[in-house]
Amino acid sequence: MALTLQNVTKKYKDFTAVDNLSFSIQAGEIFGLIGQNGAGKTTTFRMILNLQQTTDGTIQWNDQSIDALNRDLLGYLPEERGIYPKMKVEEQLYFFGELRGKTKKQLKPKVDYWLERFDLLEKRKAKAETLSKGNQQKVQLIASFIHEPDFLILDEPFSGLDPVNRDLLMSAIMDLRDEGMTILFSSHQMDNVEELCDRLCILKKGQSLFSGDLQQLKEQYGKINLRVRTAKTIPELQQLEGVEKVIVTKDGYTLRLQDESFGPALFETLSSGAYMEKFSMDYLSLDEIFKLKVGATHE
Amino acid sequence: MNKTWLLLKQNYLQKVQAKSFIAMTILYIAIILVALNWSSITSFFSSDDDVRIAVIDETKVVGDSFPMDGEISYMPSLMSEAEAKKNVKSGAYDGALFLKDHNGKLQATLMTEEPLSLNHQQSLEALVDSTSKVYRIQQLNLSSKEAESILTASTPIKEVSLQATSSKTTEDKMAGVGISYAIGFLIYLFVITYASMITTDIASEKGSRVLEVLMASVRPNQHLFAKIVSVILVGCTQIILLIAVAYVAINMKGGELQATIQDILSAFSPSYFWFVGAFVILTLLLYVTLGAFLGSLVSKVEEAGQAAMPLTFMMMAGFFTLIYGMTNPDTALVKVLSYVPFTSGMLMPLRYSATDLSVSGVWISLAILLVTLLIVFYATVSMYRRSVLTYSTGGLIEKFKNVMKFTT
Numbered sequence: 213m214a215l216t217l218q219n220v221t222k223k224y225k226d227f228t229a230v231d232n233l234s235f236s237i238q239a240g241e242i243f244g245l246i247g248q249n250g251a252g253k254t255t256t257f258r259m260i261l262n263l264q265q266t267t268d269g270t271i272q273w274n275d276q277s278i279d280a281l282n283r284d285l286l287g288y289l290p291e292e293r294g295i296y297p298k299m300k301v302e303e304q305l306y307f308f309g310e311l312r313g314k315t316k317k318q319l320k321p322k323v324d325y326w327l328e329r330f331d332l333l334e335k336r337k338a339k340a341e342t343l344s345k346g347n348q349q350k351v352q353l354i355a356s357f358i359h360e361p362d363f364l365i366l367d368e369p370f371s372g373l374d375p376v377n378r379d380l381l382m383s384a385i386m387d388l389r390d391e392g393m394t395i396l397f398s399s400h401q402m403d404n405v406e407e408l409c410d411r412l413c414i415l416k417k418g419q420s421l422f423s424g425d426l427q428q429l430k431e432q433y434g435k436i437n438l439r440v441r442t443a444k445t446i447p448e449l450q451q452l453e454g455v456e457k458v459i460v461t462k463d464g465y466t467l468r469l470q471d472e473s474f475g476p477a478l479f480e481t482l483s484s485g486a487y488m489e490k491f492s493m494d495y496l497s498l499d500e501i502f503k504l505k506v507g508a509t510h511e
Numbered sequence: 512m513n514k515t516w517l518l519l520k521q522n523y524l525q526k527v528q529a530k531s532f533i534a535m536t537i538l539y540i541a542i543i544l545v546a547l548n549w550s551s552i553t554s555f556f557s558s559d560d561d562v563r564i565a566v567i568d569e570t571k572v573v574g575d576s577f578p579m580d581g582e583i584s585y586m587p588s589l590m591s592e593a594e595a596k597k598n599v600k601s602g603a604y605d606g607a608l609f610l611k612d613h614n615g616k617l618q619a620t621l622m623t624e625e626p627l628s629l630n631h632q633q634s635l636e637a638l639v640d641s642t643s644k645v646y647r648i649q650q651l652n653l654s655s656k657e658a659e660s661i662l663t664a665s666t667p668i669k670e671v672s673l674q675a676t677s678s679k680t681t682e683d684k685m686a687g688v689g690i691s692y693a694i695g696f697l698i699y700l701f702v703i704t705y706a707s708m709i710t711t712d713i714a715s716e717k718g719s720r721v722l723e724v725l726m727a728s729v730r731p732n733q734h735l736f737a738k739i740v741s742v743i744l745v746g747c748t749q750i751i752l753l754i755a756v757a758y759v760a761i762n763m764k765g766g767e768l769q770a771t772i773q774d775i776l777s778a779f780s781p782s783y784f785w786f787v788g789a790f791v792i793l794t795l796l797l798y799v800t801l802g803a804f805l806g807s808l809v810s811k812v813e814e815a816g817q818a819a820m821p822l823t824f825m826m827m828a829g830f831f832t833l834i835y836g837m838t839n840p841d842t843a844l845v846k847v848l849s850y851v852p853f854t855s856g857m858l859m860p861l862r863y864s865a866t867d868l869s870v871s872g873v874w875i876s877l878a879i880l881l882v883t884l885l886i887v888f889y890a891t892v893s894m895y896r897r898s899v900l901t902y903s904t905g906g907l908i909e910k911f912k913n914v915m916k917f918t919t
Contacts, residue, residue, distance in 0.1 A: 261727045286727060286728070294723050295721060308724070
C-alpha cells in the first residue's frame, strides 16, 4: 500500500471534522474521496499533507510515517485555486517546479510539453490573472505535478470546467497514473469519479460510509436499476412484485427493484412472451449510490 | 536550490520590480534632491522681486544701520514726504521708511503702495527694532562701543553634571533633536511602508490560496522567514539607494551644504549611529514580523489595510510623542515610551542625543526591544502554521479566536 490511513480522527474544540477514518491507496492507482461539502475531505487532505495534525490515528506512506515523506514527492491542487495572479504562466510553472527540487533545465521540456498539451502555448508569457477561469485551472493543475511527484492530491480538480477542458484534464490524470503516479482526488461530480477511479471512500460528516472497490460497492446493491419502455401505466408498474419505486424518464421508466432476483419474473410479466424494445438491468450509478448512502443516514 | 532562498529571491525580485516600489523610490529621490537644493530653488523663484526701500532718516544718526545690499536694498534718501509718495506710487521704490525722533525714542513709519511680503516685513521689523535700541542707547550718551557691548552681552551657562557621563552642550542637544527627528520620521515612514507591505503580501497569498500550495512544499517557518527577510531586504535596498543618491548629490554640490552636514554629523559620536542603526533594524523587524502575523490572520487582501491598522496607530503614537518630545525630551512620557519596544526606536535616539541619558539606558531599551522581537517572532512562527490556513470572518480578535479554536 502506498498510503494508509488508520483510525484517523481530527477533533476541534466543539466538533469532530474527521472521525475514525481508515482507507488505503495502492501505488499507481487513482483513488476517489467523495462527500458533500463539509464532509471532511479537505481536512483529510490537509492531514495527509501534514498541514494539520491528526488528533488520533496514523497516516503512513510506504509503511513509514507521512511526516518522513520528502515534500518534493508530493503534489497538491487545493480546492480553491492557488496561483500568483501577477506572475506569468511560464514563470509560475518554473517557480513551483524549482520549489519542489527540480532545476530549470529539468523542467523546460515538461513545461513545454504540458503547455502545448493544454493548449496554453500562446499564454505562456501572460499574467495568470488575465487568463480565463478554465485556463487558470489548467495552469494550476500543471503546477501541481510539473515536478513529477510520486503522490498527487487533487481537491475538486474539475469544478468549474467546461466538458472539453474536463476531458483534457481527465485524460492527463489517467496518463499520469499510467506513468506510475499515485493519485488521490475528491469531487462532487460522481460521473468523474466513476470514470477515473477504481477504488473510493465515501465520507459523511467526517465518517466513512464505504471504503474500497467501486465495483464491489455496486455489487453490494446489485443490478436493481431496470430501464424499460412499456405501455403499462405507473400504477400498474407500481403493483408489480419486487418494484420498489417507479421513476419516469424521457424515454420510458426506470424501476428500482428490491433485489436483482426479481428480474426474470418481471421480464416475463412485462414482455408477455412478445418482442420488447427496451429491458435493461444495470447497477446503480455512483451518483445514485451516493444519494442512497448519504440520504439513508440523513437525520 | 534551497527553498527558503528560492522563496526569498522570488519575493524580493517581485517587490523591487513592482511599479509601486519604483514610483515610490523615484518620489523619495525627488524629495531628497529638492530638499538639498531648496535654497537654490527658492532663490531662483525670488530673484526677480528685488525690494527697494528708501530710508529717510531725519535723526541723521541711524541711517547707516540699514544695509544697501541685503535681501532688501535700503537706499538712503533726502526726499520729502510728497516726493517719497510720488516715487513709491510710480514704483521707483517699493516703500519709504521715515525715521524720526520722538521724545528721545526712534519713531518709524513705513509707506508702501502694496504691503510687503511677510518675510520682508519681519526682517524689516527686526532691523528697526535693533536700530531703535541702538538709538536709545546713543541718546543716553554712551559711546558706541559701550552701546555695542550692552547689545551683545550674553552669558553662556557652563553646565556641571555630577553624573560620571559627560554632559552635552546645548548646541549638541539642539543638533540631537534635529537629527533624531529626521531619524524618527524615516523610521515612521519605512516601518509603515514595509509593515503594511508584508501584511498585504501575505494576505494576498492567503486570499489567492497560493499559500496553501506553498505550505504543502515548504515549512511555515521557512515561508515566514523568507517573507520577513525579503521585505527587510527590499527596505534596505531602498534606504541604501536613497543614502547613495543623497551622498552623491551632497558631494556634487559641495561647498557650504557639505560643510554644514559634516559639521552636524561630527557632533555625534560613532556609537550614536551604531545605536540608531540597531534601533532602526530591530524596530523594522519587530513591525514587519507583526505585520506578517496580522496578514496571516485575514482571509483576503481587502482586509489587509484594516489588519495593519494597529501597527499604524502604534507608530503614530511613537511619532507624535517624538514631535512632542522635541521641545522637551526630558518629560516622563518620552522617558517611559523610550523603553516601550514599539516606540523606543523613535524615541531613544532622541533621548540619547538630546538629553544626558547614560549609555546603560540605551542598552536596556535595546535589550527590551530585542527580547520583545524574539518573543513576537517565536509566537508568530508557532501561530503562523495555523493561521495561514484558517479562513474566517469578523474582526481581528474574532479571527484570532477562530485560529485558536479550529487549529488546536
